[in-house]
Amino acid sequence: MKINENYLNLEQSYLFSTVARKVNEFCKNNPDKKIIRLGIGDVTLPLCKAVIDALHKAVDEMGTKETFRGYGPEQGYDFLQNAVKGYYKKRNVELDTDEIFISDGAKSDIGNILDLFSQENTVLVPDPVYPVYVDTNIMAGRKVIFADANKENGFLPMPDFNQKADIIYICSPNNPTGAVYNKEQLKKWVQYAKEMNAVILFDAAYECFISDDTLPKSIYEIEGAKDCAIEFCSLSKTAGFTGTRCGYTIVPKNLGMLNKFWLRRQTTKFNGVPYIVQRGAEAVFSEEGQKEIKENIDYYKENAKIISKTLDECNIWHVGGKHSPYIWLKCPNNLNSWEFFDYLLENIQVVGTPGSGFGKNGEGFFRLTSFGSKESTLEAMERFKKLFG
Numbered sequence: 001m002k003i004n005e006n007y008l009n010l011e012q013s014y015l016f017s018t019v020a021r022k023v024n025e026f027c028k029n030n031p032d033k034k035i036i037r038l039g040i041g042d043v044t045l046p047l048c049k050a051v052i053d054a055l056h057k058a059v060d061e062m063g064t065k066e067t068f069r070g071y072g073p074e075q076g077y078d079f080l081q082n083a084v085k086g087y088y089k090k091r092n093v094e095l096d097t098d099e100i101f102i103s104d105g106a107k108s109d110i111g112n113i114l115d116l117f118s119q120e121n122t123v124l125v126p127d128p129v130y131p132v133y134v135d136t137n138i139m140a141g142r143k144v145i146f147a148d149a150n151k152e153n154g155f156l157p158m159p160d161f162n163q164k165a166d167i168i169y170i171c172s173p174n175n176p177t178g179a180v181y182n183k184e185q186l187k188k189w190v191q192y193a194k195e196m197n198a199v200i201l202f203d204a205a206y207e208c209f210i211s212d213d214t215l216p217k218s219i220y221e222i223e224g225a226k227d228c229a230i231e232f233c234s235l236s237k238t239a240g241f242t243g244t245r246c247g248y249t250i251v252p253k254n255l256g257m258l259n260k261f262w263l264r265r266q267t268t269k270f271n272g273v274p275y276i277v278q279r280g281a282e283a284v285f286s287e288e289g290q291k292e293i294k295e296n297i298d299y300y301k302e303n304a305k306i307i308s309k310t311l312d313e314c315n316i317w318h319v320g321g322k323h324s325p326y327i328w329l330k331c332p333n334n335l336n337s338w339e340f341f342d343y344l345l346e347n348i349q350v351v352g353t354p355g356s357g358f359g360k361n362g363e364g365f366f367r368l369t370s371f372g373s374k375e376s377t378l379e380a381m382e383r384f385k386k387l388f389g
Contacts (some may be wrong), residue, residue, distance in 0.1 A: 008143045015131055015357035016040055019341075026345055036380040038307075038368045041175070041325065041352045044192045045299060047280070048292035051239060054283035058276040069275040075103025076248070078277045083285035084248050093220045099259065101266060102273050102281075104245040106205045111136040112269070113201065113230060113249070116261045117167060124165035126157050128176055128358035128365070130203070133169045142167075150361055155179040155319060155328065159192035168193055170219070171203040173210060176358045176367040177184035177328040178320015180215050186222045192240050193228040199255070200229040205247075208238040208297055210323045226252040237325065239284045239293045246273055246281040269355045300325050303370035303377040310381035313389040327368045329357070332388060340366050348383035 019039055019375075021139035027035060047055075051152045061067035075081075081097040088095050110132055119141050125133045127146040137144050145165065147157035155177040170189060172181040181189075193200050200219060207217035216222060219229045234247035251259045273281075283289045304321035310328055311318045318329035331340040344350045355365030370377065 004139070006139050009138050010135055014135075015353070016379070018357070019351065022341070022345065023351055026349075033349050035349050035351060036372065036376050036383075037351045038372055038377070038380055039353045041237070041369050041371060042242050043237065043296075043300075043371050044373055045240055045296045047240050047244065048284075048296065050283040050286055050289035050292055051280045055276055055280040058279035064274065072170055072272045072275055072278075074270050074272045075263060076100065076273065077275065077278050080248075080282050083282045087285050088218065088220070088250075091218060091221060093218055095220075096253065098263075099143045099250055101251060101262060102278060103247050103249055103270075104273055105236060105241075105247040106203060106232040106249075107132055109232050109247065110201065110203065112265070113232075113262070114142075115265050115269075115371050116142055116258055117199075118175055121166035122164060123167045123169070124163070124198075125169045126155075126171075126174075127360055128155075128362035129169065129173045130171060130353060131345075131358065133146060133171075133201075134359075137167075141328045146361075148361065149177065149179075151221070151317075156181055156185060156349050158185065159189055161192060161195065164198055166198050168198055168200045169203070170200055171205070172216075173206040173324040173326075174320075175203075175206065176326055176353065176355065176362070177326075178322075178324030178326040180210060180323045182214070182217050183222060186216055186219060186225075190219075190225050190228060192274060194224065198228065199258070200225070202229050202231045205234045206237055206312060206324055206326075207233065208293070209301065209325060211301075212323065215323065220250070220252075223347050226254040227256075230255070230258070235275060235281055235284055238297075239281075239289070240296065241281070245275055246279065283320065299374070300370045303372065303374060306374075306381055307370060310384050316388060325370045327370070329366050329368065331355075331364050331366050334364075337363055337366055344387075346379075348387050350380045350383055 046220055081100045084100050085095050122142045123137045126149045149155040149157045156179050164305050202219040210217050219225045219231050231250040234239035251262045253259045307327050309322040316329050318327050320329040338354035341354045353367040355362030
């Protein structure tokens with residue numbers, strides 16, 4: 001027996017587990033202090049009524065012989081595939097149902113999709129970046145190269161046609177920076193992928209936060225993207241499914257064998273998302289569901305405005321927040337990312353995420369999220385004003 005020694009090349013601790021450990025230690029030593037968590041991107045508002053009603057109905061169906069469901073199709077029930085298809089059609093993106101694969105979330109699929117690709121592929125990711133993109137490829141022993149995202153380019157790196165890549169990760173709106181690509185910028189990435197004979201893995205988990213109709217919510221709004229891109233999306237941030245678990249991946253048939261390979265992979269290694277959850281997910285795309293989840297998204301976007309306004313008042317440079325739940329700020333007083341984390345925790349008990357945990361270019365930056373309650377967000381920003389105002 002030999003182990004996969006690529007795991008030895010991973011960072012010793014996952015970013016968010018390190019954050020949790022530090023916070024737990026502080027709480028243990030300071031039980032009287034109230035912590036406000038604006039770090040991990042977990043939602044706080046409950047599932048909307050349309051979803052809850054659908055879940056209850058599906059539970060009842062599972063309790064009678066006539067409507068009970070056992071194993072379902074690994075790629076998802078057609079009622080949910082058709083709901084997703086209709087959602088894309090509203091943006092003038094035409095999909096076939098057999099290009100839509102229902103999953104338990106984008107994170108799983110972003111890692112699992114790598115089963116389809118050779119270890120010899122070179123992987124291009126932006127820096128800073130969501131750690132899963134890098135770690136899953138290190139686990140497989142692939143070579144990872146980076147696109148330089150920085151303050152000067154608005155944390156939206158563009159392709160270097162002199163640099164060869166086979167697999168390209170793009171997240172827009174971006175995690176962690178909140179930056180969003182426009183159509184012209186994504187056209188360049190599609191052009192690059194085609195010239196390199198590469199595939200784009202497009203993470204659209206935060207598309208629901210885009211309020212400007214000129215900004216693309218899907219890579220498939222770009223001509224030719226179906227020839228070179230796989231898209232991942234999740235209901236975690238869209239509809240509060242972080243604990244319910246449901247998402248979907250689009251693998252266009254234009255990608256040839258990849259569509260068939262992904263179906264084969266899922267039918268072999270995945271038993272599908274529970275029927276009850278898929279009925280809840282279907283309700284997300286209903287007229288009532290869309291109205292209700294928009295109210296929740298607007299709530300989080302208002303929190304982002306509160307954070308952004310406070311940072312402006314404190315003369316702290318930042319991006320994001322407008323079309324994203326994330327606010328990416330420059331650490332004041334030349335502090336590095338973990339120093340700033342400790343400084344906030346010790347002085348005002350506000351928890352964020354150190355930018356260095358997202359890559360080399362994240363050093364000196366810090367991520368705050370708008371997923372808290374309005375009350376806690378307001379209180380956190382009052383604490384900021386006392387510290388930096």
